[in-house]
Amino acid sequence: MKRAIAILDSGVGGLTVAKEVMRQLPREKIIYFGDTARTPYGPRSSEQVRMFTEQIVDFLIQFEPKMIVIACNTATAAALTYISEKVDIPVIGVIHPGARAAISATKTGHVGVIGTVGTIGSGAYTAALQELSPYVNVTSEACPLLVPLVEQGLFRSEETFQIVEQSLESIRNTSIDCLILGCTHYPFLIDTIQEVMGNEVKLISSADETAREISTILYDKGQLAKSDESPIHQFFCSGDGEIFKKIANQWLGEQIKRTPVVWQVSTFKD
Numbered sequence: 001m002k003r004a005i006a007i008l009d010s011g012v013g014g015l016t017v018a019k020e021v022m023r024q025l026p027r028e029k030i031i032y033f034g035d036t037a038r039t040p041y042g043p044r045s046s047e048q049v050r051m052f053t054e055q056i057v058d059f060l061i062q063f064e065p066k067m068i069v070i071a072c073n074t075a076t077a078a079a080l081t082y083i084s085e086k087v088d089i090p091v092i093g094v095i096h097p098g099a100r101a102a103i104s105a106t107k108t109g110h111v112g113v114i115g116t117v118g119t120i121g122s123g124a125y126t127a128a129l130q131e132l133s134p135y136v137n138v139t140s141e142a143c144p145l146l147v148p149l150v151e152q153g154l155f156r157s158e159e160t161f162q163i164v165e166q167s168l169e170s171i172r173n174t175s176i177d178c179l180i181l182g183c184t185h186y187p188f189l190i191d192t193i194q195e196v197m198g199n200e201v202k203l204i205s206s207a208d209e210t211a212r213e214i215s216t217i218l219y220d221k222g223q224l225a226k227s228d229e230s231p232i233h234q235f236f237c238s239g240d241g242e243i244f245k246k247i248a249n250q251w252l253g254e255q256i257k258r259t260p261v262v263w264q265v266s267t268f269k270d
Contacts, residue, residue: 005214010034027224029231042115070093125180
């Protein structure tokens with residue numbers, strides 16, 4: 001049996017990580033769970049986010065995955081250590097990969113971070129960045145209005161531009177030279193964010209670095225998939241299956257059309 005990489009998120013944001021895993025590791029099977037019924041996680045307490053994450057992990061474990069990826073920054077901050085101690089397979093988050101990419105990219109040492117209220121409030125990115133480089137200067141900004149835009153599939157509307165512009169007003173007036181998209185939903189808005197921030201600011205998505213870390217861990221454990229047979233991915237969501245499927249098709253394109261398996265799970269409630 002081909003063991004899968006399990007990826008979980010508060011909604012559709014983790015599809016940005018799934019897409020990069022499919023690109024870098026095309027032989028790997030993915031089982032994805034998006035908690036679209038309870039998104040966004042950002043305004044919730046860390047205890048509640050940890051409980052939701054544990055429920056999803058308990059659901060995913062039945063498929064016997066070889067790794068769990070918490071592709072949600074808020075859940076990574078609240079639950080990574082807890083989940084890592086709970087299961088006996090590797091568990092990785094998206095905060096440290098994003099921090100590493102930013103430290104490599106910055107030339108001035110002034111890094112910006114945008115994320116949910118929960119992620120920014122946790123201080124997890126500042127801690128990760130300063131662990132890698134104690135001299136880095138970090139400016140953070142919570143952008144709670146962005147996740148709902150993505151969950152509704154509003155990527156390029158005039159309303160979206162106005163909300164992004166408003167959300168980034170404070171941080172774009174600083175001297176940062178790179179900006180971490182500290183929520184996996186934000187790459188859906190990357191063109192608009194880049195337009196608002198200007199081309200002199202490099203945008204950092206943790207998806208690419210996270211996929212590299214997955215590859216490294218699986219290689220070290222001798223668990224990289226070897227079959228040339230195209231994997232059959234599985235996608236689950238807790239909310240509206242049609243909206244989820246529409247966004248997944250739009251974002252993943254041919255990759256999901258080749259294996260269009262989307263199931264709605266209605267047992268996850270507040």
